[in-house]
Amino acid sequence: MAFNWTRDEVEATVADYFAMLAAQLSGVSYNKAAHRRALLKRLSGRSEQSIEFKHGNISAVLLDLHFPYIPGYKPRSNYQGLLFDVVAERLASDQQLQTIAAADADRPIVVPEVEDILGVITKPPAPHLRDPDSGRDILPSKSARISFNYLEREARNRSLGAAGEIFVLNYERARLISLGKEVLAGKIEHTSQNQGDGVGFDILSFEASGAERLIEVKTTKYGRETPFYVSRNELAVSESEAPRYHLYRLFGFNFKPSLFTLAGSLSATCRLSPSSYLATVN
Structure with a gap:
């Protein structure tokens, strides 16, 4: 029969997770199984499966705190x-x-090399249904009311953003060439570089039919479930150009780049949450 985790158990599990997370963010290798076996000795009657589940819970908490998580522990x-x-x-x-x-x-980043660039495509993350009793709706204690928005900090990394756009340019050229559309591949434009960020999308590519494909690229070194930031202008363009608009989400970019795409307006494909407000003194 399942029983509630005590504070001592939770603190030990969080400490173990944080040790792995620090290694992950520092680029230091670690053994998840060895960590799990060592942690088992400190817990009473817990299974390896229950520890894995709790680690997934920790990933979800970190996302709610706008902090990176360990990609190998899917947020629960x-x-x-x-x-x-x-x-x-x-x-x-x-x-x-x-x-x-x-x-x-x-950290500055260069465009990673992959053996098969067309093989990086994958499915978007499944939508998560929020349990009304979830901890998401529970206010943290006073000492914990602090923001750790390192996801927004990463999103401002121009080196990462530029590398992601180049990666998608290469992907789009390879995609069109694989379809026998070499001429269209040669017409792809790096719009954000040539015309500036105000256009509302990063890359002008094409469908096999020759129809235009407007691509906004969002890149992260972190996991697939990591949320991303969109500007008011990007949202507006996704609405006005919905039939041509595609969001390309690159994740795991520094160790194993993967990509999923969302077609259409962002309001139709994403749950949008306001993250800031423009304030003018009355």
Whole structure:
């Protein structure tokens, strides 16, 4: 019979996860199975499966705190409120992990090489249904009310964004050439570079029919479920150009690039949440 995790168990599991996360963000290899076996000795009556599940819960909490997570632990949203508090409190006091995350978010990156660029395509993440009793709706304790928006910090990394756009340019050329459309491949335009960011999309490509495909590229070094930021202009263009508009989401970009695409307006393909407001003094 399942029983609730105690605070000691939660703290031990979070500490173990954070040790792996620090290694991941630093580019240091680690053994997940070895970590799991060592943690089992510190828990009472827990299984390896239950630890894996709890690690997925921690990933979900970190996403809710706008912090990177371990891609190998898929976020599981229905976590206990105690877990949210422990993760948030530990994150607030872990200056070393915050420094590592900041360095990783800002780190320059080059375009990664892949053997088969057309093989990077994958499916979008499945939508997550929110449980009304989920920890997402539980306010953290006062000491944990702090924002760690390293996902937004990474999104401002111009080196990462530029590398992602070049990767997608190469992908689109390979896609059209594979369809026997070499002439169209030669007409692809790096719009954001040639015309500036105000156009509302990054790349002008084509369908096999010759119809235009407007591509906005969003790149992250983190996992598939990592949310991304869109500007008001990008959202407007996705609405006005919905039949031609495609969002290309690159993830795992620094170790194993993968790509999923969303066609149509962003309001139809994504759940949009306001992240900032423009304020003018009355």
